[in-house]
Amino acid sequence: MAAFCSARPSYPDRYQGALMYNDVPDPHTDSLVFGQRLQILRTRKGLTRDQLGGLVGRSGSWAKGLETGRLKTPKLDTILALAEALRVRDLSELTGDQSLHIDLFAGPGHPRLAAVKAAVDAFPAVTAHEAPSTAHIQARLARAWSARHSAPNHREVIGALLPELIQDAQLAARQAETGPARRAAQAVLSEVYSLSQFFVAYQPDAALLWRVAERSLIASQESEDPHAIGVAAWLAIQAHRDSGPAHFDAADAVNLETLRYLEPLLEDATADVLAIAGALTFEAGYTAARRGATGTAWRHWDTARTMAAKLPVSYYHPVTSFSAAIMGAHAVTVAVELRQGGESVRQAAAAEAKTIPSRPRRARHRIEEARGYHLDKQPDVALVTLEKAHEAAPETIRYNGYAKRIVLEEAESKVPARRRRASELAVKIGLLAA
Template identity: 55%
Template sequence: MGFGGRVRFHRERAGMTREVLAGRIGKSTAWLKAVESGRLQQQPRLPILLQLAEALRIRNLADLTGDQSMPVRMFTGPGHPALDAVRQAVNALPLAPQGTVQPLTHLRARLDAAWRARHASPDHRTTLGALLPDLIRDAQLAAALYRGEPRRQALALLAETYGLAQMFLAYQPAADLLWRVAERAMLAAQESDDALALACAVWFLGQAHRDAGDFDAARQVNEDGIRVIEPRIDSAGVELLAMRGALSFELAFTAARVGQAGDAWRHWEDAAQIAERLPAGYYQPWTSFSRVVMDAHAVTVAVELHQGGESARQAQRAVYAPIPSRPRRGRHLIEVARAHFLQRDQGAVMHALEMAYEAAPETIRYNGYARRMTLELAETGPAELRTRARVLAGNIELMV
């Protein structure tokens, strides 16, 4: 299969028309048809290849080019040194449980501390990599040994622990392990009969489906989760209300990914109205849902819809949003960079990427969008930006 055939294969697998894909990369439908039919035999230059890979959610550029000499890690994050230890902890299920079980209050305190450490750390994967193996083992053991109501509480804690593990695993070369923790979190949450744990597991599972390109499944799991928790919101605390808002935004994100602008902004508005019902300084540790994050969410929706002017306007308004979590702030700044990338404002892209690196180096190091934008600036950007881009590329272990 030649280059054009590969483009067509991945486009059809993603469920995109030629018009949609061409629009996302700033080309005409006639140009894309010529590429796919083989009439344009010369392979596009790197910037267009990177845009195609991003639009088609291709992690390995060789899947498009057929050139296996270009390493995967140039476009995806490297595996963290703690990945094997986390994998071993997840896989070591206590089939014959024995040992000293932790008090549930102790496990709760450790889990809360792990969330706080994640949000405060510029290198949050390194922080989590040191905490997760023991936390996973202890949570699994508690769920296996407790009985009755304590067991249901332990299962809720285990589901949340798996969610924290998914934060560590995101954007790493460990898709099998990410799916394992996402599905185990859902099973544990269902068995716990805890509405908050279930909502949390739904949020993480929906993200796994969307990142895998199964948008229908992502939408369905979020809608099902909302239906289950909706009757309990009025009698529950602020955390469940926040989860309802977070799930609404996930619907907005998924709609934006498939180009449904009306649905995307409608769900965003629903989430924004829920955010206004939260206390002013509230910030949910699992999802980052809060009043302060809604402007950042607006940037993401506009970027995913490829609304260049709107995304730039939202980015300009939200670039300095006081998001208290360093990794979440870093991710937001990458979205700001993507907004400027749509407008071909390369200086603003570079500035946003440098700000993202300052906020959270590990966030940008593992983010495929950031790596692609950095590589393009380093290779084909204006001369006055290339030096800065190459410094950043070295810092995020891109130029190998």
Template identity: 40%
Template sequence: MPDEPELTFGRRVRILRERSGKTRAVLGGLVGRSEEWVKAIETGKLLTPRLPLLLSLADVLGVDDLAELTGDQSIPVASVTKATHPATAAIAEAMNRPVVARDVDPDSADVHSRVGHAWQLWHGSTTERTAVAAVLPDLLRDARAVVRLVDGADRRRAYADLAQVYHLCQLFLAHQPAAELVWLAADRGMQAAQDADDPLAIATAAWYYAYVYRGAGQFAAAEEVVGDVIPLLDPEASTDHLARWGQLQLGVALASAKAGRGGVAWKYWDRSSGAADALGRGYLHPRTMFGRFTVDAFAVTIDVELFRAGEAVVRAERLDLGDMPSHTRRAAFLMDSARAHHQRREHVAVVHLLGRALRESVETTRHQPFARQAILELMGRRGTVRDDARELALSVGLLG
């Protein structure tokens, strides 16, 4: 946006909307308003909206600072929509620290075991970031060191373990104001997986890399990074190959839904669903959580991305959270359900579901931009919804 103070708020919205290639109808839908509302904003018939809606507009339009929308003082969007975990600096330092010779060399079998334990902490805790932060810096140091100490098949397994550690770093850093570290974790995870020369490790790395691309709005790149890896897998070779193959189909589906390509999204979701059926209802990958529940939960996500809120609500009501042992995955599903009700402006349901998500995982909810923006918005309403939203705001750190 050019530095032109005389530009009105409406004119700024229009410039940013056109630059992003969105119609008024699309922009309105993405922020829960009508095409007519967007037109009224752009033509100056409505005043500048309050902070929660401003944040939604900034997110949809790819604005990093509200000043770009308002022309007023600088307010970084991330300072409101993203929360920083106290251990982020320690994780960043561990990622950037050079690997040096040590008096006691790490043991590859021990590192492998600790990687598995770290994933158990991630899925088994209601404060998963705090739980893994207690072990991640030392685990990353040792995993980076051990690849230099072993050869042959042991080295390939060590690189696969290192890739998993970087995936945990990426998950820890997600939805924090540390975008460069998220990209670094994704890139190093993919490099380690490629060094492992293991199609399964590369497939998992592609799944996590696609998350970063989707979060950055690079939907074509998200489809490409998983699409390029799918041919490396043989779904008939083993259960592991079938599970990774199904998960990558899901990756394409999610990226396509984000891009508004519903037909493509459901085509790839159907393929993923077929893989989940073939694996059996009792199958669940211990780290990625791929299985029947995850595929069905992401169908809710796809409906929400395609603005099929009614279908998403109906689909969500059919799922049993007892089928998913991961606290963070349950919380994510509940927030997607809340997003569907938010599109329908069912505010009581939104507050209820965000409260349930918070009980499942405090930190997944606290760091999710939608949850923070929705809570801010609901605090501006009257009655019990406002009171309940204020309690949620205290829990996620939006109020001191």
């Protein structure tokens, strides 16, 4: 376990903002013009001008022209593309227009967020309450995962269950008296934190997200349970990757160390452990695709597909959704992240969303398909596909920055029917008032 422990992720740069950016202007300051905001946000994400330009299909000199004011502020579609590349959470951070408080990569904040946060932050040092058995908590956790996969309003469902689950799992870990009991309780606690991360992700509390991810990693390491370790690492990788290109190396470090830990165990492993190893293998490909490393991305995807084929035909991992059925959806994601519009569409045609049993995961796949159609200059098909995502799980699309970017861009379309369709969808997902 020493090798895995050494890969525990550090907090992202935003946690160290007071130390790192004392002498750097704040992009929230009203006097800053668009180019200055762009330069500050690009620098904080660790991107060069060439890298930023490449992410939106332009050159480094074009990015420099925007930053220096030589070029005028671009149109909305380009601003949204820049916001996506920079993972800007609120569009006003980039534009400076305080009337544009549009959350892109953070949702509006779920009504149950405060209760979940309070449960995470609680510290049950002294209590007369006796914790339920680990087996009882595990059974409740399994029901919570099942409810998440089947509910269109999945955040509401798990948000209602999480506070008590977190409290009981914390107590069980604290009250366990023997070594085996403590390890079993820590495994359950880790997976409760993993479920919590699904709820907290893309909501306006980055500090809470990282606190949950770190606690999940620590509890999994204390448990010495390969499955719990793999799940905690899988979610930590995503948290790092979603923090931007400056954190891709941290994502890869956690990923590769965890795979090295799991590899010797796979010969006699359960389906769940085999699946989490496959899910981690795909994540390595996903990060490679975000880097633009085409060969590496597809090689990892192909390896993951081989691993998925070894699982039982009807198997579906309860946390990561890893299975043979998900590999078509993963192929769409790789192609989209590589900005391969035509390949994205071909992979979307080959993948079958109906075979994905999880409603939120099916909605996420539809969003990835829509990104592919949008890249391929098929905006009308992209909007139809986003409508299918909304039908599968409204809470998934409401918190997805990529979907919101497409909807906002097409709401400005010069084609009346397309503009009307995008505007109606914008109302449904809370971007525009009814």
